[in-house]
Amino acid sequence: MNLPPAFLDALRAAVGTEFVRTDSDSRNSYGTDALKRGAPADAVVFPSSTQEVAAIAKLCNERRVPLVPRGAGSGYTGGSVPTRGGVVLSLERMNRILEIDEANLLAVVEPNVITGDLQDAVEKVGLFYPPDPASLRLCSLGGNVAECAGGPRAFKYGTTKRYVLGLEAVLPTGEIVRTGGKTVKNVVGYDLTQLIVGSEGTLAIVTKIILRLVPRPAAQTTLRATFRTVEDAVAAVIHITRARVIPAALELIDGESLEAVAQHLGVRTLAPVGTAALLLLEVDGVPAAVEEEALRVEQACRDAGASEVLRARDEAERSELWRVRREMSMSLKMVAALKFNHDVVVPKGRIPELFALVARLRREFRLRIPSFGHAGDGNIHVNFMVDPGDADEVARARAAEPVLFAGVVALEGSISGEHGIGFSKAPFLPIELSPEEIALMQRVKTAFDPNGILNPGKIFL
Amino acid sequence: MNLPPAFLDALRAAVGTEFVRTDSDSRNSYGTDALKRGAPADAVVFPSSTQEVAAIAKLCNERRVPLVPRGAGSGYTGGSVPTRGGVVLSLERMNRILEIDEANLLAVVEPNVITGDLQDAVEKVGLFYPPDPASLRLCSLGGNVAECAGGPRAFKYGTTKRYVLGLEAVLPTGEIVRTGGKTVKNVVGYDLTQLIVGSEGTLAIVTKIILRLVPRPAAQTTLRATFRTVEDAVAAVIHITRARVIPAALELIDGESLEAVAQHLGVRTLAPVGTAALLLLEVDGVPAAVEEEALRVEQACRDAGASEVLRARDEAERSELWRVRREMSMSLKMVAALKFNHDVVVPKGRIPELFALVARLRREFRLRIPSFGHAGDGNIHVNFMVDPGDADEVARARAAEPVLFAGVVALEGSISGEHGIGFSKAPFLPIELSPEEIALMQRVKTAFDPNGILNPGKIFL
Numbered sequence: 001m002n003l004p005p006a007f008l009d010a011l012r013a014a015v016g017t018e019f020v021r022t023d024s025d026s027r028n029s030y031g032t033d034a035l036k037r038g039a040p041a042d043a044v045v046f047p048s049s050t051q052e053v054a055a056i057a058k059l060c061n062e063r064r065v066p067l068v069p070r071g072a073g074s075g076y077t078g079g080s081v082p083t084r085g086g087v088v089l090s091l092e093r094m095n096r097i098l099e100i101d102e103a104n105l106l107a108v109v110e111p112n113v114i115t116g117d118l119q120d121a122v123e124k125v126g127l128f129y130p131p132d133p134a135s136l137r138l139c140s141l142g143g144n145v146a147e148c149a150g151g152p153r154a155f156k157y158g159t160t161k162r163y164v165l166g167l168e169a170v171l172p173t174g175e176i177v178r179t180g181g182k183t184v185k186n187v188v189g190y191d192l193t194q195l196i197v198g199s200e201g202t203l204a205i206v207t208k209i210i211l212r213l214v215p216r217p218a219a220q221t222t223l224r225a226t227f228r229t230v231e232d233a234v235a236a237v238i239h240i241t242r243a244r245v246i247p248a249a250l251e252l253i254d255g256e257s258l259e260a261v262a263q264h265l266g267v268r269t270l271a272p273v274g275t276a277a278l279l280l281l282e283v284d285g286v287p288a289a290v291e292e293e294a295l296r297v298e299q300a301c302r303d304a305g306a307s308e309v310l311r312a313r314d315e316a317e318r319s320e321l322w323r324v325r326r327e328m329s330m331s332l333k334m335v336a337a338l339k340f341n342h343d344v345v346v347p348k349g350r351i352p353e354l355f356a357l358v359a360r361l362r363r364e365f366r367l368r369i370p371s372f373g374h375a376g377d378g379n380i381h382v383n384f385m386v387d388p389g390d391a392d393e394v395a396r397a398r399a400a401e402p403v404l405f406a407g408v409v410a411l412e413g414s415i416s417g418e419h420g421i422g423f424s425k426a427p428f429l430p431i432e433l434s435p436e437e438i439a440l441m442q443r444v445k446t447a448f449d450p451n452g453i454l455n456p457g458k459i460f461l
Numbered sequence: 462m463n464l465p466p467a468f469l470d471a472l473r474a475a476v477g478t479e480f481v482r483t484d485s486d487s488r489n490s491y492g493t494d495a496l497k498r499g500a501p502a503d504a505v506v507f508p509s510s511t512q513e514v515a516a517i518a519k520l521c522n523e524r525r526v527p528l529v530p531r532g533a534g535s536g537y538t539g540g541s542v543p544t545r546g547g548v549v550l551s552l553e554r555m556n557r558i559l560e561i562d563e564a565n566l567l568a569v570v571e572p573n574v575i576t577g578d579l580q581d582a583v584e585k586v587g588l589f590y591p592p593d594p595a596s597l598r599l600c601s602l603g604g605n606v607a608e609c610a611g612g613p614r615a616f617k618y619g620t621t622k623r624y625v626l627g628l629e630a631v632l633p634t635g636e637i638v639r640t641g642g643k644t645v646k647n648v649v650g651y652d653l654t655q656l657i658v659g660s661e662g663t664l665a666i667v668t669k670i671i672l673r674l675v676p677r678p679a680a681q682t683t684l685r686a687t688f689r690t691v692e693d694a695v696a697a698v699i700h701i702t703r704a705r706v707i708p709a710a711l712e713l714i715d716g717e718s719l720e721a722v723a724q725h726l727g728v729r730t731l732a733p734v735g736t737a738a739l740l741l742l743e744v745d746g747v748p749a750a751v752e753e754e755a756l757r758v759e760q761a762c763r764d765a766g767a768s769e770v771l772r773a774r775d776e777a778e779r780s781e782l783w784r785v786r787r788e789m790s791m792s793l794k795m796v797a798a799l800k801f802n803h804d805v806v807v808p809k810g811r812i813p814e815l816f817a818l819v820a821r822l823r824r825e826f827r828l829r830i831p832s833f834g835h836a837g838d839g840n841i842h843v844n845f846m847v848d849p850g851d852a853d854e855v856a857r858a859r860a861a862e863p864v865l866f867a868g869v870v871a872l873e874g875s876i877s878g879e880h881g882i883g884f885s886k887a888p889f890l891p892i893e894l895s896p897e898e899i900a901l902m903q904r905v906k907t908a909f910d911p912n913g914i915l916n917p918g919k920i921f922l
Contacts, residue, residue: 103699103810104839126705148648159646161655162623175897182808184838185620185878187609187659188893189920190902194622194655198648215705238564244587244676288749347643349564377645417646432649436636441651443908447901459650 111142572603
């Protein structure tokens with residue numbers, strides 16, 4: 001797409017000449033995200049205010065130019081990739097924490113505050129912002145809102161949506177709207193806040209976020225339990241639930257993933273011989289409650305037949321127990337250069353059936369599929385590891401995807417618990433949603449974006 | 462509106478002759494709710510299944526007949542009143558608890574399960590459904606979903622929306638859709654679940670609800686603290702927050718409300734002389750944590766200058782402390798026959814400013830305004846008590862309403878935290894929302910209901 005010079009001039013007038021870039025470096029580097037399948041932008045703009053965002057939207061809407069909002073670009077499904085060209089709107093200059101309100105337990109931020117930075121800032125005053133996507137040192141809160149980011153703590157604390165109280169946003173047609181507000185309760189009109197959360201930048205451009213905070217838990221304890229079968233590990237999860245404990249983290253790592261980490265770290269093994277699944281568990285709260293809950297978790301794991309249960313006695317041991325999880329991403333890179341990482345989710349009672357399905361895919365499609373994830377909420381990262389030079393392996397992995405997704409839906413699950421649809425999963429949307437449901441969502445899209453200029457080609461094909 | 466005989470015959474064919482009523486008793490009794498301002502229905506239908514609901518919607522949509530879904534009819538803003546006539550669709554026959562899934566911590570219910578009945582059922586197996594609107598023995602879960610019901614526990618546990626994982630719903634055009642599901646994480650397409658929650662029956666008719674459950678807290682402790690000023694009481698609330706305790710209940714009752722209860726109970730006083738505000742507090746969780754938090758709450762109240770702090774030692778004392786709150790509604794009925802009860806909400810740090818505004822309204826409009834509510838989330842019930850025979854008092858109360866609402870919005874609050882807009886608050890919507898925001902919501906409405914047949918005249922004028 002060639003953008004007309006008059007249009008580019010109007011963009012420059014709106015945000016300042018130095019904040020509109022059309023050089024090929026910028027066009028390419030803002031044309032990809034963590035999915036690593038990109039398309040160049042025609043221009044990249046860097047507004048510094050809501051008013052500038054509104055001006056850009058108006059211009060793009062008038063000229064019917066695709067407009068793609070972008071946070072930190074750490075998404076896994078290509079949500080910020082300008083697949084149809086047009087203007088990438090990078091929010092990186094809007095990165096201030098505007099307010100941390102201790103009395104009302106809330107924070108007001110611009111979209112490009114890094115998630116981990118907000119967490120650090122609020123923890124300093126004894127507060128807590130729970131959502132913890134793995135990319136929290138890279139990703140932005142605006143991106144978290146766009147994708148409804150999750151993370152290990154979601155089972156106990158919920159995902160991003162549970163913390164978004166209100167938004168300021170710019171519609172694709174340029175109007176500035178405010179949704180929700182500073183109160184937890186608000187039932188005036190439709191809940192557009194929650195509609196925009198998770199809409200992957202297709203409904204509106206978020207320019208300000210009001211986030212709910214909670215008290216920082218005073219104590220936490222980490223445990224690790226190993227099991228000879230995935231069934232036993234999931235039985236432990238169910239036992240923990242029946243013991244009425246909701247751990248702050250409940251990560252499950254399968255044998256193939258453990259092996260990858262052991263190889264990467266150059267150690268022979270990370271767990272007792274014959275370990276098919278490892279659970280990393282963390283309980284948090286007031287100290288007395290943490291002690292009581294840790295005991296119940298230990299007991300539940302032993303009841304389920306754990307081969308070993310370890311409990312961290314101090315911060316160093318805690319860090320050591322988490323190490324296997326932290327090294328996971330790097331370790332998988334050593335297994336194979338390309339990872340199709342699917343963030344499927346099933347009711348947690350059905351995790352064994354999900355792992356049975358993965359075992360079947362390993363066999364039938366001859367694939368390496370290390371799998372791990374958040375067992376508490378049934379959200380398992382199923383990673384197809386492929387050598388990009390091996391066309392046959394890539395083809396087998398592609399062929400296995402719809403089988404995985406259909407299987408997950410048959411287990412009352414969902415094809416994405418965290419990463420969203422973007423463009424990479426758009427072909428699979430009809431596996432989960434009916435034509436009537438997709439048509440309804442598209443009418444909602446049109447209610448926000450009558451000309452279809454905002455992040456086109458995402459979610460829907 | 463006269464419904465054509467052929468249309469009525471089609472309704473009868475869809476749900477059975479005995480489940481379509483057009484007698485004037487039915488038309489009138491299904492023409493009002495707790496607001497007590499009604500309009501007769503033209504017909505009342507009682508479907509027993511999702512398919513029957515879909516058939517009714519199709520018929521109404523084809524003939525452009527207003528269709529008004531109805532739960533228990535306990536709403537305060539006329540949300541289930543057929544203000545434009547047409548068909549009232551009562552969901553009372555769809556009242557089964559379909560599933561309580563202990564392993565996955567969820568329940569599946571039909572819409573007309575009474576909220577308190579579900580709570581009893583899940584508490585029997587050690588689980589907990591927190592939302593607790595005052596009407597919980599009358600109201601239905603479908604109505605709670607439509608209005609996003611709150612209650613005292615919302616500060617700690619959140620309102621209904623935080624517990625709705627998925628819905629089955631019938632669109633006004635008759636399609637059956639499913640939103641969300643049995644998993645806490647699901648980011649596939651737009652979050653229509655949360656959009657439908659709180660939409661007051663204007664977007665879709667909910668026919669099945671998947672609810673998230675949590676472990677039942679093992680222990681709770683109730684405290685009561687009295688204060689000489691509302692400022693002191695709110696200072697205590699802020700101190701409690703700063704002590705990083707989130708009580709399960711944090712009810713504030715003002716002096717005028719206390720006096721009403723005392724009169725109703727025929728006692729001289731319920732609190733030390735000079736009490737301007739009373740806080741009812743409850744902490745819950747594992748026993749050790751409850752003890753620790755109760756101590757912190759006591760200390761925070763004393764630090765804020767409480768004139769008295771009581772703590773229940775057993776269930777009988779706990780019940781006695783709650784008595785003043787339980788008797789509130791009956792007591793207010795003795796003050797005056799008519800109550801305009803406004804459920805305004807402000808950030809809790811601004812509650813003193815809200816009470817200053819109420820004091821001004823008392824003076825300027827010469828009104829009795831007992832006020833009480835959920836201090837933790839700033840949601841205060843501001844009750845204009847009027848004698849319906851006193852036309853001047855009624856007029857003064859009506860005149861005070863927009864002043865209250867504008868004042869609340871100026872305090873960064875919202876005109877409704879619990880009851881919704883219905884038709885009684887629709888004229889005030891523009892006080893809180895901009896024309897652009899209202900227009901956007903109306904476009905969303907059209908995306909669901911192109912012919913505007915579903916619960917017309919609600920939310921929007």
